[in-house]
Amino acid sequence: MKKRRAVSYEMKKRNSGYLFISLWLVGFSLLFLVPFVTSIVYSFNDVQIDVGRLIMEPVGFANFRRMFLEDTDFLPSFWATITSLVKVPFIVMLSLFIALLLNQNFHGRTLARSVFFLPVIIMSGPVMTILNTDTFFSAVLGSERASTLVEFASAQDLLKTAGLDNVVSSYIVNVTSQLFTLVWSSGIQILIFLSGLQAVPQQYYEVAAVEGATSWEKFWKITFPSVAPMMLVNIVYTMVDLLLGDSSSMYSRIQFAISQVDYSYAASMALVCFAVWAALILAVYWIINRYVHYTID
Amino acid sequence: MIVKTEKNNLRYRRFTAALWSFFRALLLIGLAFVVLYTIIYMLVVSFRSPSEMLDPAVVWITRTFTLQNYKYAIQYMEYASTFMRTFILALACTLLQCFTCSVTGYGFARFKFKGRNFLFGCAILTMLVPVQIIMMPQFINYVRFSNVSGIELIDTPIPLMLNALLGVGLKSGLFIYLCRQFFRNLPKELEEAAYIDGCGPVKAYFRVALGSSWGIMLVVFLLSFVWYWNDYYTVTMFYSSAAPMSLQLSNLHSILVTARNDLGTAFSFSEIVVILESAALLFLAPVLLLYGILQKRFTQSITDSAIVG
Numbered sequence: 001m002k003k004r005r006a007v008s009y010e011m012k013k014r015n016s017g018y019l020f021i022s023l024w025l026v027g028f029s030l031l032f033l034v035p036f037v038t039s040i041v042y043s044f045n046d047v048q049i050d051v052g053r054l055i056m057e058p059v060g061f062a063n064f065r066r067m068f069l070e071d072t073d074f075l076p077s078f079w080a081t082i083t084s085l086v087k088v089p090f091i092v093m094l095s096l097f098i099a100l101l102l103n104q105n106f107h108g109r110t111l112a113r114s115v116f117f118l119p120v121i122i123m124s125g126p127v128m129t130i131l132n133t134d135t136f137f138s139a140v141l142g143s144e145r146a147s148t149l150v151e152f153a154s155a156q157d158l159l160k161t162a163g164l165d166n167v168v169s170s171y172i173v174n175v176t177s178q179l180f181t182l183v184w185s186s187g188i189q190i191l192i193f194l195s196g197l198q199a200v201p202q203q204y205y206e207v208a209a210v211e212g213a214t215s216w217e218k219f220w221k222i223t224f225p226s227v228a229p230m231m232l233v234n235i236v237y238t239m240v241d242l243l244l245g246d247s248s249s250m251y252s253r254i255q256f257a258i259s260q261v262d263y264s265y266a267a268s269m270a271l272v273c274f275a276v277w278a279a280l281i282l283a284v285y286w287i288i289n290r291y292v293h294y295t296i297d
Numbered sequence: 298m299i300v301k302t303e304k305n306n307l308r309y310r311r312f313t314a315a316l317w318s319f320f321r322a323l324l325l326i327g328l329a330f331v332v333l334y335t336i337i338y339m340l341v342v343s344f345r346s347p348s349e350m351l352d353p354a355v356v357w358i359t360r361t362f363t364l365q366n367y368k369y370a371i372q373y374m375e376y377a378s379t380f381m382r383t384f385i386l387a388l389a390c391t392l393l394q395c396f397t398c399s400v401t402g403y404g405f406a407r408f409k410f411k412g413r414n415f416l417f418g419c420a421i422l423t424m425l426v427p428v429q430i431i432m433m434p435q436f437i438n439y440v441r442f443s444n445v446s447g448i449e450l451i452d453t454p455i456p457l458m459l460n461a462l463l464g465v466g467l468k469s470g471l472f473i474y475l476c477r478q479f480f481r482n483l484p485k486e487l488e489e490a491a492y493i494d495g496c497g498p499v500k501a502y503f504r505v506a507l508g509s510s511w512g513i514m515l516v517v518f519l520l521s522f523v524w525y526w527n528d529y530y531t532v533t534m535f536y537s538s539a540a541p542m543s544l545q546l547s548n549l550h551s552i553l554v555t556a557r558n559d560l561g562t563a564f565s566f567s568e569i570v571v572i573l574e575s576a577a578l579l580f581l582a583p584v585l586l587l588y589g590i591l592q593k594r595f596t597q598s599i600t601d602s603a604i605v606g
Contacts, residue, residue, distance in 0.1 A: 013408055013409075013498065014408065014409065014410045014411075015410075016404075016408060016497070016498035016499065017404050017407075017408025017409065017410035017413065018404075018410055019404070019498075019499070020400050020401065020403055020404025020405075020407075020408065020498075020502070021400075021401050021404040021405060021416065023397050023400060023401065023462065023463055023464055024397060024398075024400075024401040024404075024420065024463065024464030024465075024469075024473065025416070026463055027397075027459075027460070027462070027463020027464045027465040028416075028419060028420070028423065028463075028464065028465060030463070031431075031435060031459070031460060031463055031465045032423055032426075032431060032465050034434070034438065035430075035431045035432075035433075035434035035435045035438065036426060036430075036431065036434075038434035038437075039430050039431070039433070039434055042434075054437060098325075098328060101321055101324060101325055102325075104321065106318060106321065106322075110589065110592060110593070112325055112329060113592055114585060114588055114589055114592070115329045115332055115333055116328075116329065116332065117519075117585075117588050117592075118332050118333075118335075118336060118581075118585070119332055120520065120523055121523050121526075121527070121581055121584050121585065122335065122581070124523065124524060124527045125526070125527030125528075125543055125580075126527070126529065126543050126546045126547040126577075126580070127546070127577045127580060127581060129547060130546070130550075130573050130574070130576075130577045131335060131339075131577075133550075134570055134573070134574070135570075136342070136350055136567075136570055137335075137338055179331065180331055183328055183331045183332060184331070184332070188520060191516055191519070191520065192475065192516060194516075195479075195512050195513050195515070195516045198512050199479070199482070199483075199512055199513070226482075229478040229479075229481065229482050230475075230478060232478070233471075233474055233475055233478050236421065236474065237424075237471055237474075240424045240425065240471075243425070244424070244425065244427060251427060254427055254429070254430070255427070255429060258429050258433075263433065266429070266430065267430060270426060270427055270430045273425075274422075274425050274426055277425045278422050278425055281421070281422075281425065282418065282422075285421070294481050294482055
């Protein structure tokens with residue numbers, strides 16, 4: 001009797017796993033997988049849009065041949081998108097740093113948090129377009145950027161005299177001069193880190209204080225391991241955002257192709273990108289996940 | 298002697314604390330400036346009379362303060378009615394998405410079942426396909442469904458809400474992942490206590506797990522709301538008659554260009570700029586307000602999780 005109950009409990013737990021993900025599973029298969037497979041079919045066809053339906057004509061690998069052999073813009077923007085991933089560690093570190101600052105108690109914290117939330121709203125919507133097309137704003141911004149560029153050029157000289165070779169110093173200067181873009185693309189990550197920081201039980205810090213731990217030790221022994229799961233989310237999300245966000249040149253190529261009703265070509269570009277992006281992200285996820293310790297498992 | 302060192306120690310600590318808060322303020326103001334720059338520009342310009350855009354003496358501070366730009370923006374965006382439509386639609390989709398992503402994340406975090414890792418990988422990879430690629434076949438399928446069943450789905454809120462409810466809404470992958478990471482890190486004891494008290498998994502989720510996840514649900518809610526508020530691509534595809542505020546805002550330029558042509562008093566170039574900037578602020582305001590209200594709850598969720606931990 002006892003044994004049977006134990007087995008049925010395990011079974012029940014397994015089945016409720018399926019129960020909990022059932023909504024998503026239905027949506028994933030019907031509203032994602034089916035359209036995704038359809039778009040793979042599109043990429044091997046020539047697709048013309050008629051009123052409410054599509055006319056397809058099989059063309060084999062013509063779209064892919066066009067991508068790699070004829071389209072001279074494809075490979076450069078493909079590489080540009082991949083190399084933009086060097087920003088990932090900087091964005092994640094910067095957002096952790098800002099989140100740590102915002103998590104402390106000080107006057108005007110609400111205001112400061114709202115400020116760093118602004119990029120989330122502005123970046124992903126029509127406000128960005130308005131700002132980009134406002135010539136007055138770009139004039140003001142341009143002069144500001146020019147002045148920071150001058151400063152960074154002198155910073156490069158300083159690094160050179162400090163004995164760093166050209167490649168390293170220009171790399172550092174390149175990244176720091178992008179601080180503008182880095183701050184603008186870390187709004188979501190800051191919010192995610194903040195939520196992670198607030199879930200750290202305060203008792204840990206109290207115990208550490210009693211044991212006489214320094215702030216440095218508290219950070220590396222308590223804070224960092226506790227936010228590690230959220231750090232993994234942030235790394236994955238930052239990669240996704242750089243590969244598929246508005247700043248990605250590959251994404252704008254796909255968008256452009258769709259706006260030109262070049263549907264099958266867009267689908268085949270998306271397919272190639274999907275394969276490469278998926279491999280990259282799964283590799284990063286697999287490597288980092290081994291170092292993340294969950295409190296329970 | 299001992300008293301003296303104690304005093305010195307206290308003084309030293311106070312000094313470092315003051316020094317740190319000074320540096321923190323400096324750092325935060327410096328970093329915030331990069332963001333604030335934009336919003337200050339928009340604020341300053343939106344209260345300006347258009348003629349000042351071309352006045353080189355006016356860089357930041359206006360000499361003429363006017364609300365006329367906002368009046369025009371409200372008039373041409375049909376702000377009040379647009380706001381209601383957008384808010385209701387975004388809120389409905391957001392709530393559905395929050396619920397599904399939380400439930401799914403919990404399922405992935407707490408239960409062991411066959412194919413869990415594979416399916417979770419799939420959930421993450423859904424983020425890697427551009428929305429536009431998925432929308433087109435989805436649209437065709439919805440049209441087909443309508444033709445077969447006679448139930449008209451296109452140009453109703455149903456496709457958007459169905460996508461949200463079934464976990465394939467805007468960036469659902471990220472939200473499922475966030476919830477899963479949170480639940481995975483949440484101590485199990487309370488749910489086990491609930492199990493002992495005779496709760497099933499579903500009851501344990503609603504009674505215990507959901508209650509301790511306020512912090513993360515707030516983040517999911519906010520981000521999801523922002524994306525639904527900003528989205529106009531999927532809305533125009535599935536529910537074009539909704540005309541959400543994001544669409545009104547991105548069309549505002551062309552509306553303004555042609556607005557008063559027949560009256561012979563067309564808007565000038567700088568007039569359009571100032572009206573657009575005020576419209577952009579009107580577009581941002583509700584979301585910022587929402588964030589300001591909700592973020593106070595962030596600190597409350599600390600105490601919640603402290604009780605759980």
